[in-house]
Amino acid sequence: MPETSTNTPAPILEIKNLKTYFFLENATVRAVDGVNLTLPRKTTLGVVGESGCGKSITAMSVMQLIPSPPGKIVDGEVILHRNDGSQVDLTKLNPRGMTMRAIRGGEMAIVFQEPMMSLNPLFKIGHQIAEAVRLHQKVSRKEAMERALEMLVKVQIGAPKQRLHEYPHQLSGGMRQRVMIALALSCNPSILFADEPTTALDVTVQAQILDLMMELQEDFAASIMLITHNLGVVSQMAAQIAVMYLGKVVEFADTRELFHHPLHPYTVGLLNSVPVLGRKEKDLVPITGMVPLPTEEIPGCAFAPRCPRVMSICHEQQPPLKEYHPNHQAACWLYENR
Numbered sequence: 001m002p003e004t005s006t007n008t009p010a011p012i013l014e015i016k017n018l019k020t021y022f023f024l025e026n027a028t029v030r031a032v033d034g035v036n037l038t039l040p041r042k043t044t045l046g047v048v049g050e051s052g053c054g055k056s057i058t059a060m061s062v063m064q065l066i067p068s069p070p071g072k073i074v075d076g077e078v079i080l081h082r083n084d085g086s087q088v089d090l091t092k093l094n095p096r097g098m099t100m101r102a103i104r105g106g107e108m109a110i111v112f113q114e115p116m117m118s119l120n121p122l123f124k125i126g127h128q129i130a131e132a133v134r135l136h137q138k139v140s141r142k143e144a145m146e147r148a149l150e151m152l153v154k155v156q157i158g159a160p161k162q163r164l165h166e167y168p169h170q171l172s173g174g175m176r177q178r179v180m181i182a183l184a185l186s187c188n189p190s191i192l193f194a195d196e197p198t199t200a201l202d203v204t205v206q207a208q209i210l211d212l213m214m215e216l217q218e219d220f221a222a223s224i225m226l227i228t229h230n231l232g233v234v235s236q237m238a239a240q241i242a243v244m245y246l247g248k249v250v251e252f253a254d255t256r257e258l259f260h261h262p263l264h265p266y267t268v269g270l271l272n273s274v275p276v277l278g279r280k281e282k283d284l285v286p287i288t289g290m291v292p293l294p295t296e297e298i299p300g301c302a303f304a305p306r307c308p309r310v311m312s313i314c315h316e317q318q319p320p321l322k323e324y325h326p327n328h329q330a331a332c333w334l335y336e337n338r
């Protein structure tokens, strides 16, 4: 597990009470329902949680990429601390406006599970990276193409000169993922969102891509928000972890602390259900029940119906996310008034 320093670095991004809903004909999907999260500078933050708990929509909300309608950010703030020392609340910006377009791709970039989400099948690799560079930096075509080549070298693609002139379909899945990382990093963003960046790849390639991301983080001094189902991956990559459940962060801590002293019963359940930290397959215990639909309104703690340590208050009131140990927050009534 990566070491964390005792003094937390200054934040680059602060997500405060963020709510993103999808207004469908007969229901409202509370995809993100009061997320509080701080991303420190030059750190990797892992975001974990079962499918549908709002990990991707949190990242998409920060990037202002929510399809609207039916989606809408209905509440909260997303404060970006820019390199020039200024701050901006991204939720107040027009998603298609000049400032947001400059920030998206220039200061923040996203890598998806499926590279074809970011790559255009009709254009050659070199052209796509060069165009991204030219969108954010005042450079000539030739300089942008040189930068594209430099990026392909950085992401360790074999025969990079030749690849510049190839189309996405001519590359393997692992290579396409490298190109996508090259594209994302080509403008030197200070935040990289990596949403299940390696899930579609086989294990060996997965490890190579993750190693590459760690190296590049050092090189580019970027912060990474790594979204994944894979607790093994975050334990190796992330300095800190946020655990999400049904649109909220329910626990946040340094990686080592979270793995050794989880507070929230949901986190305990997640850790008990996967083979990490030498736990044997036969000792694994899945969490009972299913994640409720985000269209249901749950008065108390959303995990209460599945929680092995549930108390009566849990069905009545939502527990706030609070710091119970230094740098370790949880949203759980078990730790209140103790």
Ligand SMILES: Nc1ncnc2c1ncn2[C@@H]1O[C@H](COP(=O)(O)OP(=O)(O)OP(=O)(O)O)[C@@H](O)[C@H]1O
Binding pocket: 022, 029, 030, 031, 032, 049, 050, 051, 052, 053, 054, 055, 056, 057, 058, 067, 070, 071, 229, 294
């Ligand atoms: N365009 C949309 N319209 C309606 N509901 C949506 C839309 N996009 C996402 N949702 C819903 O928002 C909730 C959160 O979705 P999200 O994609 O953030 O989950 P996730 O944690 O990333 O899950 P996974 O691990 O499967 O990727 C889910 O219930 C999902 O069905």
Ligand SMILES: [Mg+2]
Binding pocket: 055, 056, 057, 195
């Ligand atoms: Mg997702």
